[in-house]
Amino acid sequence: MNSEELFNESRKFFPGGVNSPVRAFKPYPIFIEKSKGSKIWDVEGNEYIDHCLGYGPLILGHSDSKVIKDVCNQANIGTAYGAPTENEIKLAKLVTERVPCAEMIRFVNSGTEATMSAIRLARGFTGKNKIVKFEGSYHGAHDYVLVKSGSGAAALPDSLGIPNDTTKNTLTCPYNDIVALKKLIADEKEDIAAVIVEPVMGNIGCVEPNDGYLNFLREITEENNILLIFDEVITGFRLSRGGAQTYYSITPDIVTMGKIIGGGFPMGAFAGKSEIMEMIAPEGNVYQAGTFNGNPISIKAGLSTLEQLDNKFYRNLNKKGDYLRSQISELIMDLSLNIQTVGLASMFQIYFNEDRVTNYEIAKKSDIDRFSVYFHELMNNGIFIPPSQFECNFLSSSHNNEDIEKLILAIENSLKIAWK
Numbered sequence: 001m002n003s004e005e006l007f008n009e010s011r012k013f014f015p016g017g018v019n020s021p022v023r024a025f026k027p028y029p030i031f032i033e034k035s036k037g038s039k040i041w042d043v044e045g046n047e048y049i050d051h052c053l054g055y056g057p058l059i060l061g062h063s064d065s066k067v068i069k070d071v072c073n074q075a076n077i078g079t080a081y082g083a084p085t086e087n088e089i090k091l092a093k094l095v096t097e098r099v100p101c102a103e104m105i106r107f108v109n110s111g112t113e114a115t116m117s118a119i120r121l122a123r124g125f126t127g128k129n130k131i132v133k134f135e136g137s138y139h140g141a142h143d144y145v146l147v148k149s150g151s152g153a154a155a156l157p158d159s160l161g162i163p164n165d166t167t168k169n170t171l172t173c174p175y176n177d178i179v180a181l182k183k184l185i186a187d188e189k190e191d192i193a194a195v196i197v198e199p200v201m202g203n204i205g206c207v208e209p210n211d212g213y214l215n216f217l218r219e220i221t222e223e224n225n226i227l228l229i230f231d232e233v234i235t236g237f238r239l240s241r242g243g244a245q246t247y248y249s250i251t252p253d254i255v256t257m258g259k260i261i262g263g264g265f266p267m268g269a270f271a272g273k274s275e276i277m278e279m280i281a282p283e284g285n286v287y288q289a290g291t292f293n294g295n296p297i298s299i300k301a302g303l304s305t306l307e308q309l310d311n312k313f314y315r316n317l318n319k320k321g322d323y324l325r326s327q328i329s330e331l332i333m334d335l336s337l338n339i340q341t342v343g344l345a346s347m348f349q350i351y352f353n354e355d356r357v358t359n360y361e362i363a364k365k366s367d368i369d370r371f372s373v374y375f376h377e378l379m380n381n382g383i384f385i386p387p388s389q390f391e392c393n394f395l396s397s398s399h400n401n402e403d404i405e406k407l408i409l410a411i412e413n414s415l416k417i418a419w420k
């Protein structure tokens with residue numbers, strides 16, 4: 001069956017034909033046969049250079065040989081024990097050595113679980129109820145955080161099925177806006193347990209913090225006995241060895257991780273200062289549990305991945321990112337388009353937007369019809385990216401210079417078609 005036939009079949013079983021909403025695009029998504037390194041192939045046999053990379057986990061590219069070898073060895077000696085292993089300690093050491101706020105950690109199964117548990121922990125630790133999140137930030141698909149949430153959608157309606165009693169405790173605020181957060185905290189500080197933030201917003205494209213903004217968040221939360229949670233599910237082990245905390249030299253109280261930490265397998269984690277983490281069961285009274293927590297396969301894949309991520313790795317990868325963004329900027333100038341290239345390290349995106357995007361309100365004004373033409377044209381040129389303007393594109397260490405030159409040429413062709 002080809003992708004179209006598979007999609008028609010798929011729609012009989014899965015709402016919208018997919019198992020996660022962002023994967024659906026018109027007229028039908030490509031169905032994947034296999035992937036390796038920087039490449040992915042659909043069932044028709046078309047080859048694409050992949051800059052979606054599973055939405056972020058694959059910093060080494062698809063099926064890195066070392067990771068796969070280690071995972072196969074692990075699979076032969078067990079896939080789930082329901083009992084602790086030494087590899088969990090090894091991975092915890094790698095994480096806590098690198099990530100400044102991480103003294104103790106709990107491994108879970110997804111980024112969603114990580115933020116859900118981190119928020120519960122912040123509430124348990126502070127004895128307060130409310131949290132602040134930023135408009136357009138995405139912290140997974142659970143009830144506390146599906147309020148003015150990003151994740152690929154321009155204007156996600158707040159989901160049905162979430163009681164007002166739950167969301168009344170979730171306050172929202174525009175990102176990069178110092179005055180708005182000051183006011184919100186002044187009004188509500190007695191009951192705010194935590195501010196949760198994506199240090200770089202990667203779920204409405206790629207929005208960096210203004211100079212000093214993360215510093216401001218650190219200071220205002222500290223002054224008001226509010227915990228600062230960095231949701232580093234994307235930025236963790238992406239921006240640098242220690243994630244955004246190291247990149248911007250700001251240490252939050254709690255960090256949530258996912259994506260890269262599982263080395264291409266399902267995993268999440270949350271970590272923080274010991275005095276906070278000790279509140280987690282069975283040491284403390286904030287409950288958190290999971291059949292697959294610390295799953296030996298995911299742990300091994302995470303270990304095998306993190307072992308390869310030294311400073312030189314990031315220097316090389318980020319240099320490719322800088323080169324790519326500079327080439328895209330030149331292209332945009334040469335074509336006299338009023339749009340912008342954004343990103344940092346190995347994250348990139350083009351906003352089809354005249355105004356500098358610093359928050360969700362501005363991001364929403366992007367020209368998504370033109371973006372859609374651009375997206376499909378990139379596919380015609382052998383490049384696969386997430387189908388939405390409001391997602392981030394990634395580079396992996398598997399992308400070589402030839403891949404990047406092909407990408408630049410494809411972007412040029414696709415921008416020209418989008419503006420024809």
Ligand SMILES: *Cc1c(COP(=O)(O)O)cnc(C)c1O
Pocket residue numbers: 109110111112113115138139140141198202203231232233234258259268
């Ligand atoms: C992807 C993502 C999540 C959710 O992680 P899942 O593993 O998809 O549950 C949470 N926060 C951020 C910032 C993310 O990008």
